Amino acid sequence: MKMRSVIALLLSVVTIIASFTLGSCTSQKPKIQLSYDDQIKEDNSFNNNLFYRNDLVIPVADPSVIHITDKDSSEYGYYYCYGTNSTTSFIAYRSKDLVTWENVSDLKGFPVFYPPDDNFAYDTLWAPEVIYDESDGKYYMFYSGNNRYKQDVDSWAVMIGLAVADEPYGPFVPYVDATHNAKTTLFDDEKIMAAARRTLPDAGPLWTCIDPHPFVAPDGTKYLIFTADRAGKYQKTQIWGIKMKSWGEPDYDTLTQLTKTGYYTVDGEEINPAEGKNNNINEGSFIYIHKKSDGTYRYILVLSINSYRDKSYCVIQAVADNPLGPYRKLTEEEGGIILSTDHMSWDFISGPGHNSFIRVGDEMFIVYHAHIDREKGGSERAIAIDRVCITTNDKGEEVLYVNGPTWSLQPRPVLYSDYKNIASDAKVSATNGSNVEALTDGLLSLYKQSFVKEFETDKTTTITLDFGDYREITGLMIYNSKNYEKAFPEVTNIEFDFVNDELPNGAIAYINNLKFNWKMYKNEYADEMRPGGSAVAIFNPLKVKQIRITFKLPMTRPEDIQLMDDQGYIIDQTSVALSEIVVLGK
Structure with a gap:
């Protein structure tokens, strides 16, 4: 008007x-x-x-966003968004305000990561996450891809890889040390299978996994959580976690199952109705660390459920007092579902999920993908953002609450x-x-x-x-x-x-x-x-x-x-x- x-x-x-x-x-x-x-x-x-509005114009799925805090970098102050956009390489977008984005890979003239000819992953490159390590000034990219060297065992051999770069725009190259090179995955096959079988005796023959998420606990300990993809006889995806001695060296003795698909807890038998009878998927995980008023920390595991192609794809939360759990998924009444289509009742959004969180000044935002086709869903996705806060539910528990998903005018981030x-x-x-x-x-x-x-x-x-x-x-x-x-x-x-x-x-x-x-x-x-x-x-x-x-x-x-x-x-x-x-x- x-x-x-x-x-x-x-x-x-x-x-x-x-x-x-x-x-x-x-x-x-x-x-x-x-x-x-x-x-x-x-x-x-x-x-x-x-204002901003989620018009779904940046074609990235599985978004992971970091803020460039290295003052020596030419990219200082930018927000970088990595995600799934091609199955054979990765590009990145950058923004000064989390609202307006540009394809930094086009600007630089090369992709963020293009695997060398002998790299273990030859296709199905998915869901990269990048973390900056101040101790060595390096950017570490965790990603998943189909392992060409394991096709004789299983044609679906998706595994986690590690690449490193001096700048957030790359080019990232395979991580190399005494036990890693372009041909190797992050996990040693024998060690990770031995660790996994302590929990899943029937697991194997490969430890297939996707959606890696690295984070650092308040005490400085490094962790990696990820999705074990169809591990074991039940053919369901579950969230697992492991301590990292360094970003290239897992502590296999700490491998821990964090979620059981369809259930509130790993050990419990109470079914979580929010996941539905036919849901086989817990994926796209992220750890939000909340410092409580008493000085202790609450670890909030955020994950996506249902098929990424479906309108029902959505985000739920689980809570624990320690990085590797045990975690309990919250009920819907407790605020367990934090981003969804409200049981598919909305026509303006489809499949919101696989998110990351990013702090912008004093505000927290969730960055997630949603289907470009808001009615039918599918595989084409783009990023959206909404505000996040910690609030108290009816039981007095501090939980995450998302002011979204939205397709409406929202105030721009205050910082900008x-x-x-x-x-x-x-x-x-x-x-x-x-x-x-x-x-x-x-x-x-x-x-x-x-x-x-x-x-x-x-x-x-x-x-x-x-x-x-x-x-x-x-x-x-x-x-x-x-x-x-x-x-x-x-x-x-x-x-x-x-x-x-x-x-x-x-x-x-x-x-x-x-x-x-x-x-x-x-x-x-x-x-x-x-x-x-x-x-x-x-x-x-x-x-x-x-x-x-x-x-x-x-x-x-x-x-x-x-x-x-x-x-x-x-x-x-x-x-x-x-x-x-x-x-x-x-």
Whole structure:
């Protein structure tokens, strides 16, 4: 939608005269209609200085992202994204803000890793992960590929390899030491099989594995976790972990099974219904290390389940007190599913999974892939990002929570934006309704089965955000409910108490009937929401002390989103729920 054809609100004497329309007075303050942009565009464009949107344009699967912290590197400050994009080599993308990416391999003129002719992996190059080691200034790439030298044993001989480079863009070359060269895999066949058979006596004849993830524990110990691919008679993929004496030398005595596909724990027999009866897959693992308030650490194992080609591919979490477990997968009620299509009920996302986490300033983001074909899925995937936080579930446990997956406008990473969300700095109240604290808790209400609450009211209400002092703001995002029947068609009224040099005693700027983009945020095939959408107002910066947001109930919905009772009669909407309020300010 175009900028409202009301008079623009500016800060000089001339522009005040030219661009204010004075209305009635409230408490002797002039009331001024505010010009704003609601970001509803026919071409779906948006203000990319304030927002990002997951339009799935970077064609990478199994993404792994690192931040280049080596100040001696020409790439210092960049974020590098590695992943699966060709079965015979690897390329990388880089970004300064985690939003806009460029193909660094095209810029440099060579792939990140192209295996030499005698390399053990000749195809099926998948899921590279790179870790920087400050002790030697090297970048280590772990990856998987089909072993040409084991084809006489099994044509499916995917194994983990190791390559090394001086720069994040490569070229990476096979890791070489006394026992490793281009022809060898990371694991010694005899040693890894002997270690595996202590847990899986029927394992073999090859230890096939994919999706390596290296990490360093707070005490400096190196670890590698990975997916044992169809190991043993059950032909299921499981997550395993091992200590590393160095990045090229596994400590085989520590090989440990971390997950059992379809079950909450490795040793337990309680079936995890979230994985489904036919799921054979636990893969794409990542360890998030959370320091608790008592100084101890909680290890959160994040992994993907179901087939990567299916819409049901999704991410779950398991928790432990030690890097190698024992881990317990959380139930859905505990927040166990952190990234999904909500049991395939959404039409705007398919197969979100195989992720990594990256810290951007004080914020944490998840980088994951999703199917480019949002309806049918398939093998073509691209990267998306969303915010992540640690929150407390209904049992009092600290767990990961993802504000996604989204296909909606979201604020840019704070580190790379002139404005940030300051809503949590305000004192929030409402004349009616419940769960006021949910309005500024930083959590988007997305899933039907979730401990994350929404603000809800069945009476006309005014929500007030009081900052106590004047703050510069330039935008407002009012996130709608995940529930179709409670989602608002528009915001009745918004008022801003503001001052400027020409109005030192203050004035009230207002917006009436702020629209919500139903065309974008409603399921195309059903009366369901595409959760994560908001009503947006962007305007010239104002110094604001208080914001008042009013919803008048009951309200009559437009014809295309009318509500009906059980007998098919059109009815008014009698309740409204909100997920979150974001105030873009300083």
